Amino acid sequence: MKILRIVANNFKLCEDNFTISFVPIANKTVEDKEFELHEIAPNLFTYKTLGFIGKNASGKTTAVELLSLVYDIFSNFRIKLATDLFKYFDSLVSLDVTFYHDGYLYRYKTELFKNKDGVDNNVILFKNQELYRRLYKKTYAKNLFDFSKYERVNYNYELPEDTSIIYILLRNINYRGIYLSSNDLGYYSFDTMTNIYKLFINDEKITNSILKIFDEHLEKIKLLNENKFLLSYSDKTFKELTYMELLNILSSGTVKGLSLFTFVVFSLKNGIDLIIDEIENHFHKSLVENLVNLYKDKSVNKHNATLIFTTHYCELLDLFNRSDNIYITKYNKKIQALNLYENYKFRPELSKSKKFYSNAFDTDINYEYLMNFKKELMH
Amino acid sequence: MCEGKNEETIMELLLDNNKLNFTRNDLIGLKPYNIRGLDNPFIKSELRLYNKEVLVYRIGDTPTDKLKIPNDIKHIVKRENIFKYCTKPELEILLIINENLYQEYIKSKKTPKTFAKENIVYQRKYYNQSSEYLKNYYGASRIKMLVDNLYEYKRLKKHNKDELFLADLVKEVKEKVSI
Numbered sequence: 001m002k003i004l005r006i007v008a009n010n011f012k013l014c015e016d017n018f019t020i021s022f023v024p025i026a027n028k029t030v031e032d033k034e035f036e037l038h039e040i041a042p043n044l045f046t047y048k049t050l051g052f053i054g055k056n057a058s059g060k061t062t063a064v065e066l067l068s069l070v071y072d073i074f075s076n077f078r079i080k081l082a083t084d085l086f087k088y089f090d091s092l093v094s095l096d097v098t099f100y101h102d103g104y105l106y107r108y109k110t111e112l113f114k115n116k117d118g119v120d121n122n123v124i125l126f127k128n129q130e131l132y133r134r135l136y137k138k139t140y141a142k143n144l145f146d147f148s149k150y151e152r153v154n155y156n157y158e159l160p161e162d163t164s165i166i167y168i169l170l171r172n173i174n175y176r177g178i179y180l181s182s183n184d185l186g187y188y189s190f191d192t193m194t195n196i197y198k199l200f201i202n203d204e205k206i207t208n209s210i211l212k213i214f215d216e217h218l219e220k221i222k223l224l225n226e227n228k229f230l231l232s233y234s235d236k237t238f239k240e241l242t243y244m245e246l247l248n249i250l251s252s253g254t255v256k257g258l259s260l261f262t263f264v265v266f267s268l269k270n271g272i273d274l275i276i277d278e279i280e281n282h283f284h285k286s287l288v289e290n291l292v293n294l295y296k297d298k299s300v301n302k303h304n305a306t307l308i309f310t311t312h313y314c315e316l317l318d319l320f321n322r323s324d325n326i327y328i329t330k331y332n333k334k335i336q337a338l339n340l341y342e343n344y345k346f347r348p349e350l351s352k353s354k355k356f357y358s359n360a361f362d363t364d365i366n367y368e369y370l371m372n373f374k375k376e377l378m379h
Numbered sequence: 380m381c382e383g384k385n386e387e388t389i390m391e392l393l394l395d396n397n398k399l400n401f402t403r404n405d406l407i408g409l410k411p412y413n414i415r416g417l418d419n420p421f422i423k424s425e426l427r428l429y430n431k432e433v434l435v436y437r438i439g440d441t442p443t444d445k446l447k448i449p450n451d452i453k454h455i456v457k458r459e460n461i462f463k464y465c466t467k468p469e470l471e472i473l474l475i476i477n478e479n480l481y482q483e484y485i486k487s488k489k490t491p492k493t494f495a496k497e498n499i500v501y502q503r504k505y506y507n508q509s510s511e512y513l514k515n516y517y518g519a520s521r522i523k524m525l526v527d528n529l530y531e532y533k534r535l536k537k538h539n540k541d542e543l544f545l546a547d548l549v550k551e552v553k554e555k556v557s558i
Contacts, residue, residue, distance in 0.1 A: 034413050035421045289424045296421050299410055319420045 001176060002040050002304060003273075004105075004144060006070050007096040012062050012089055015334035020063065022046045022306065023144060026324045026341045035296045036321050038304040040100055043138035047325040048295050051317055052310040052337070053356075054328055055363050059335030060310035063327065064179065064275050067308060069112075070097055071177025071273065077167040079112065079124035081179070086114045086124055098145060100136065101169065107132040107150055108166060115162075125161040131169070175272050178263055182278040194223075194243075206265055207258070213287070214257035215250070257283070264291065271303025279309035280316065292319050314356035314363075323352070328361050380414050380422075382439025385470050387413040388510040389517070389525070390438060393549075396522040400550045407433060417456060418449050426455045435461040438545070440469050465542045466532065471495040473528040474506065474516065481535065 005021040008014060024037060024045050037045040052060045065085055072082040073095075079086075086093075093112040098105065109130045115123040132150035134140070155168045170176075208220040222230040229246045232238040239249075247255060260276070260283075267274040279288055294300050295307040311317075317326055324341035340346045344361065356363060381387040390411040393399050403409045408425040417423065417435075426433065433455055437446065442463050448456050466472060471491035475484045475498075484494045492508065499506040501516050517525040529546040538544065 031414060031419055035419065286428055290428055293408070293421060293424055297408065297410075319424055321420050 001074065001099060001101040001170060002038075002046055003070065003074070003177075004046065004098045004100055006066065006098075008066055009094040010091040011066055011069075011093050011095075012085070013059065013331070013335050014062060014066070015336050018063075018066070018335070018337060020050075020067065020327070020337060021339075022050065024322065024324055025339075026322060029321075032321060034298070036325070038306070040304055041103070041136055041138070043141040044100060044136065044144075045141075046304070046306065047322075048301065048306060049292055049320065050306060050308045050325050050327075051320065052308075052327045052329055053312070053314060053317060053363070054310075054330060055365065056312075058331045058363075059329040059337070061182070061277050062335050063329055063337050064277050064308065064310055067177065067275050068179035070095065071179065071275070073110075073164045074099075074166060074170065074176045076173055077164045077170070078126075078162045083122045083124060086112075090114060090116070103136055104133045105136050105140070105144060105150070106153075106169070107147055110164065123162055126164055127161070129165045131155075131165055175266075175270070177273040177275060178267060179275045180260070180263065180277065182281055207262070210258055210261040210265075211254070213261070214254040218250075218254070221246070253283075257287075260291075264294065267305045267307075268294065268301050269303070271305050273306045273308060275308040277310050278312070280311050280313050285313070285315070288316060289319060292316070314353045317352040317356075320352065323347070326352070328363065330362070380417075380435060380437050381411050382415060382437070382442060383470075384413055384510050385508070385513055386438045386466075387411055388513045389470065389473075389545075392514065392517050392522060392525065398522060398526055398550055399548050401548075411438070416447060417452065418447065423449060423452055426452050430455065432457060432460065436548070437461065437463045439463075439465065441465050441467050441542070463542050464545050464548065465538060466545060467536060467538070467542075471499075471506070473525065473532060474499050476528045476531050476535070477524050 002022070004023050005019065008018045009016055011018060024032075024047065028037060028045060033039065033045070036048055038048055039045055052063050054060050065082070069079070069082040069085055072079055090113075095108075095110050095112065097108045099108070100106070107130075109128070110126050111128045112124050112126060115121060115125050131153040132147065133153050134150045153169075155165060157165075157168055159165060159167065204220065204222060211218045211221060217234050219232040219234050219236075220230075222232075224230055224240070227243050229241050229243065230238055231241055231246060231249065241249060250258075263274060266272065279291070283291075292307065295305060320326060322341070323344075323346040324339060326340040327337040328340060328344075330336045330338060338344070338361075340352075340361075346352075346355070355361070381390055390399075394403055394406075394411070407422075407429055412422055414422055417426075435446070435456055442465070446461055448458065469491040471494070472481075472484075474495050475481055475491055478499055480494070480498055483498070484491065487494055489497075495506040496508070497505070501512070504512065506512060506516075526549055529544070529549060533544040533546040536544075
């Protein structure tokens with residue numbers, strides 16, 4: 001299963017028909033096919049990386065939260081992890097998701113709303129769900145979103161109102177995308193990380209190779225039992241530690257690094273998309289560069305995983321050889337996600353960071369506001 | 380740096396079978412790249428992560444263009460450290476040599492690609508220019524043929540002064556001598 005495009009209406013403060021696409025629109029060079037794009041079916045390409053950039057409070061996080069909502073539906077067939085997104089919003093959210101699965105193109109439409117009448121008003125319900133499909137042929141690649149030839153998929157199931165009909169297609173509850181919010185890469189995610197490690201990876205060599213990147217004084221961590229770890233140092237000394245002791249003894253950078261890179265391993269090995277809000281938050285720039293390159297490298301990313309991230313640092317976008325996989329978010333009455341290629345006609349060979357610094361995309365911080373603040377400090 | 384997908388496949392086959400005088404550990408990012416220029420962000424950032432001087436081996440038919448070195452990696456890639464390794468006029472010449480069709484190919488006056496497509500059959504399939512075909516053709520125990528073909532190519536062909544042979548990258552094997 002690979003998502004091709006999401007169109008949302010009434011989602012938080014987003015504008016009407018708020019769209020995020022994973023399908024390239026600009027020309028595809030030989031090198032792009034090598035490093036920037038997955039060919040998920042003959043002549044059907046999706047991005048290996050997708051970036052969102054914009055000022056503070058411009059809607060970067062909202063854009064990736066929308067993705068987290070869609071991946072929640074496609075992983076759990078109900079709103080399980082993304083219920084918080086509906087906390088302060090009572091509107092009827094509508095989603096229109098196009099995806100590819102097992103030789104077919106699908107279009108899934110649904111509306112989502114908070115169950116205000118129920119005992120638990122954290123439950124999000126589905127209504128007006130529709131599923132359409134069309135057998136994929138390589139000549140359709142240019143008309144993926146021409147829905148006139150899609151046929152309605154009828155199903156004879158009576159599903160609970162909190163359940164998506166995507167269940168009838170994908171069946172198994174499984175991670176299909178993982179969302180890491182900007183404050184997730186701490187102790188909370190370390191917990192999830194150890195679970196993921198135990199369940200899916202369980203490979204000491206990988207964990208130890210990650211460990212060395214973040215702290216060269218450490219040699220390895222071995223899970224002895226549910227709550228006991230053996231931490232070995234490069235000087236051959238070791239300590240037996242409980243889970244909490246281990247968290248306290250490792251530097252916060254190491255904890256975050258281990259968490260993030262465990263998710264990365266899980267994502268790459270299983271072809272699961274990884275969404276990271278503020279990717280630069282906790283790491284050295286070259287580590288982020290290395291991370292982006294892992295997703296671009298077909299000898300590592302063998303199962304079509306996509307890395308989606310938001311960032312304030314436009315230098316990171318110079319790692320992209322294309323410009324259609326970059327969205328600039330803006331908040332002007334409503335949140336917009338503007339495509340760097342489609343909306344700005346940006347030529348991919350130009351330096352993206354230089355253009356950002358020259359404020360070509362109107363992303364500069366307001367100088368007057370900064371000076372107002374300084375004036376207040378001067379008084 | 381491999382000029383095309385098939386050059387990359389040949390290098391991968393040689394590396395996987397430990398036939399070269401270097402290993403994956405000696406390569407930036409542990410792999411050869413199907414890339415023609417150094418301005419691609421992927422290769423640039425891989426080089427910056429290493430951040431020390433490197434040797435660049437350009438593998439191709441006849442790379443004649445001068446490789447541009449972007450300013451931000453000039454301390455990593457020095458002009459004098461760039462070397463060309465050629466298979467002229469096209470990579471398919473190796474398969475032609477392997478099939479003992481070199482003289483016929485000369486007479487045909489066709490390009491190696493066209494000649495190979497018309498005359499080379501392996502496992503009931505005509506040569507189709509794909510990487511999969513090459514992997515099958517030279518994979519597993521047939522890797523020895525590839526090495527022999529590289530040496531034979533060097534014997535048959537003359538190169539310009541600055542063009543080296545892929546055979547020059549093949550690891551020398553010291554034969555055991557029994558006394």
